[in-house]
Amino acid sequence: MRAALDEFRDGELEAAERSEIEAHLPSCPGCREEIEGARRAAFLFFPPAAEPAGFDAERFSRLVMARIAEEEADRLVPSRPAIPWRRRLVPAMAFVAAALALWVRWGSSGRESLAADILSRQRGGAMVLDWMEEPTDSGVEDLESAALAQR
Amino acid sequence: MIEAGTPGGGPPEAELVLRAADGDREAYAALVRRHSPRVYSLCASMLRRREDAQDAAQEAFVKAWRSIRHFRGGSSFATWIYRIAANACRDSLRRRSRAQAEAIDTRRPGEQGRSLEPAAKTTDESTRIEDADAAAKILGRLSPDHRLILILREAQGFNYGEIAQILDCSVDAVKGRLKRARRQLNEKLRHFSAREGV
Missing domain, CATH: 1.10.10.10 (Winged helix-like DNA-binding domain superfamily/Winged helix DNA-binding domain)
Incomplete structure (x- = not known):
């Protein structure tokens, strides 16, 4: 019964449930006190007030409409002129064609010189490796004679 | 409880909403005049600062105008504007609590622990x-x-x-x-x- 008291006070119960509580209340001081306490609290925290003090609906409405007008004016001013996509397509295609032509033209000569560069680097590297892995006999002899001389 | 009729005279609410959805600013201004006292009252009760309440209520009506074309009328205009206003209040409270948190972070060491609330009476x-x-x-x-x-x-x-x-x-x-x-x-x-x- 107590669980439904809030809904009873809020006028949210069906007619049958409402009648049941109304019949119960005269014989139950606890439920009556609970309903009265809730009513007092609601009055303390939410006193009835028709209009909020100091609020001018006319002025408020003008402020809102001015803000809306301002926002819409901002939206209507384009940041830069819009260019139709067809007019953008022509320079875009010209740029792609130029880039392709450059790549093809530079590519043939560029690839050849790149290959030559790689080959020469590989050869130089191989020479260095050869020298490191296979020291010459004369080099060893020089080291041996220098050691004997020191003794 | 939600007034959908013509409190204080004037055109019916549904007509005003339809006209506003078609871009009629006069109709929308009438809706603002009609609903703003209760919307402002909600914001003032939630935010407890006059300026914040004004800002939140304004924000709610401006947002509602932006999307009134999509308002389908599944609920009343009042319910709809209240929902937008409730969200504006939540946003305002979030901003306020962020600002308070930042104020606490930037306080000098000697001031740490002092509450942002006015001194207790x-x-x-x-x-x-x-x-x-x-x-x-x-x-x-x-x-x-x-x-x-x-x-x-x-x-x-x-x-x-x-x-x-x-x-x-x-x-x-x-x-x-x-x-x-x-x-x-x-x-x-x-x-x-x-x-x-x-």
Whole structure:
């Protein structure tokens, strides 16, 4: 019964449930006190007030409409002129064609010189490796004679 | 409870909404005049600062104008604008709590631990406190969601179905939240009374 008291006070119960509580209340001081306490609290925290003090609906409405007008004016001013996509397509295609032509033209000569560069680097590297892995006999002899001389 | 008719005369609400959706600013201005007192009242109860309440209420009406073309009329305009206003209040509270957190972070070491709230009143002062101030203080200690649902029910007088539309939840969820909010309010009231000796 107590669980439904809030809904009873809020006028949210069906007619049958409402009648049941109304019949119960005269014989139950606890439920009556609970309903009265809730009513007092609601009055303390939410006193009835028709209009909020100091609020001018006319002025408020003008402020809102001015803000809306301002926002819409901002939206209507384009940041830069819009260019139709067809007019953008022509320079875009010209740029792609130029880039392709450059790549093809530079590519043939560029690839050849790149290959030559790689080959020469590989050869130089191989020479260095050869020298490191296979020291010459004369080099060893020089080291041996220098050691004997020191003794 | 939600007024869909013509309070104080003027064209019916549905007509104003249709005209506003077609871009009629005069019609929208009429809707703003009609609903702004209660929307402002909701924002003021939630935010408890006049300027913040004005900003949130304005924000709500400007946002509603931006999307009124998509308003399908599944709910009343009042329910719809209340939902937008409730979200504007939540955003405002979030911004405020972020700003307070930043203020705490940037305080000098000697100031650490001092509350951002005004200094607590002495017992003598608290006995002289007006009921309205005490009520506002206690309400301010509730969580925003609990405060919102209590304001919608007790101050604005919406029924459970309307609150469910505003909060975008089921009627059962409204019942549960309202019960918890009332319990929390009673606890805060008891705690406040015991502390202040009221």
